[in-house]
Amino acid sequence: MSLIRAFAGLRPVDGRAGDVCAPPYDVLNSAEARSRAEGRPYSFLHISKPEIDLPEDTNPYAPEVYAKAAENFQRMRQEGVLVQDEQPCYYIYRLHMDDHTQTGLVAVASVEDYDSNRIRKHEFTRPDKEDDRVRQIDALDAQTGPVLLAYRSEAEVDALLEAGASGAPDVDIVADDGIGHKLWVVRDQKLIDDITARFDAMPNLYIADGHHRSASASRVAAARREANPNHTGEEPYNYFLSVIFPHEQMAIFDYNRVVKDLNGKSPEEFMDTVGKAFEVAPSEVPVKPAGPAEFGMYLGGKWYRLNIREDLIPKDDPVKRLDVSLLADNLLDPVLGITDPRRDSRIDFVGGIRGLDGLQKRVDSGEMVVAFSMYPTPMSELMAVADAGEVMPPKSTWFEPKLADGLVSHLLESR
Known part of the structure; x- marks a missing residue:
């Protein structure tokens, strides 16, 4: 299994990214999400925070919440707002906030390498938060919240990502918080192969943010592997949705x-x-x-x-x-x-x-x-802690700008 691989992402159809793009599920409470999604029927908050479509006193971890997420997810697919790419692709993702810009890669990363600590962690997780993400993934049969990863900056890899960001972007929006999001779809097979090979040569990747999302992906993969007598290791559940940036470009506040x-x-x-x-x-x-x-x-x-x-x-x-x-x-x-x-x-x-x-x-x-x-906290210190197999104290890092939910999702169903 490769460390990362291309995948056929589920994305907003042309012209709809601005309608769909939403803040990460874990930076808004239910009331804030309800307000942000008002008048926006295709906001991804209807999938990531589906309690906003239920009575206000609904427990956000109730079974009907996950059922509502699945209902909204299918509705947006059936109405042609979210469409899956025809072939496995990589996606170059550029974030812009004030005078800061960072360019990374949307890919799926190996659960096996996460489990073996080649994809390194630096935080403890809480079982209740893992349970929530497991239920969300199982309800949607998809991973919709990307894990923020970092690689030790390499000029050659950075150059490959820049090459993927040539020409007009497929998505170019400014979200309501002023953050710019650009996305290029990489379909060129040689560039895909070159990117895969360069990442495969890396000794490690590092989780910057998204420990609960990666832990839940691992749990889902283990359960599906156990239930699948024909498991090969190539199934989509063996990988998890990630956005990977060079560490020198990442901004910790x-x-x-x-x-x-x-x-x-x-x-x-x-x-x-x-x-x-x-x-x-x-x-x-x-x-x-x-x-x-x-x-x-x-x-x-x-x-x-x-x-x-x-x-x-x-x-x-x-x-x-x-x-x-x-x-x-x-x-x-x-x-x-x-x-x-x-x-x-x-x-x-x-x-x-x-x-x-x-x-x-x-x-x-x-x-x-x-x-x-x-x-x-510098990125170098975060990586030193992860390399030592240690855990950082709570609330050590605050990454900005935040990734958007909804720009690319990873379906676990087989095509």
Whole structure:
């Protein structure tokens, strides 16, 4: 089995991509999805968030939700809005946000290589979230949410993708959030073979985002393999939908923290304790850290710049040296008593795309007491953690721009 392969994607018919394109299922809640899909009968949110077409008090994990997803999926196919390509293709996908552009490959990636850790992970998954994606895949008999993968940038591979993006794109839209999405369909067999061979020569791919989607694809493949006495390894269920970018082009934003209280300390006591591990300097302007091991802190209407003591950075540990770990191990846990950020209701996380103003508002409103701005986790650090077989702390990375749902889906049914 090859690491990746081309596939006959299910895509919006010409001229309908703008009607179909939708944010990923996991960045909107049900109310937001209902609002975004209003007046848009072909929005992919009717498939990825189908509870929006049911009574508002419907449990989003109820059986009728998955049945509604399948109904909407079939309706859009029957009405000719979604059409499957006639032959296996690759798809070049270019994202544009402000002055940032990244160009990647839509392909299906090997479940076998995921299971063997050639496609490397860096996060734990939750069984309930896996169960949700398994039910969605089984209901649709398709994978519709792509996994975001990265490869170590190679000039020759980058050039192949650029070659696939020559000429006018098959899709060229700007979504309602201002993100540009362009898609080129690659049908040239030599280019397909060259791309496949270059990826096959790679030692690893890395999951950037989509651990639950890839884990659920693995579970579906295992179940179908077990149920298929004629299993060959070539069936569509042996691969999962992916978009793969060179790591140097990917943009990770800061993933900031806000905390509700000072764990029983007065502001003066808190500042004194923080000063034991960090050099603390007042700042007249909001602090956006300029590099690793530096943090901003907003408390009592004032900004401070925090620099952790050099001797507290464990240089040889790929997890403990992460900024999210340094803040957790030297401040959030010992000073604020937040030992489990996954479950502690006193802490919340704010994606950097909301800006430092978003942190100030949370504190100034009285909802939170203190905020911390972070330096974004570099892709190189994410890959180092994955290579070590370790797991990153929760909320370590925030990728932008987000992939769109609905531009290309992977059918598991045989043609």
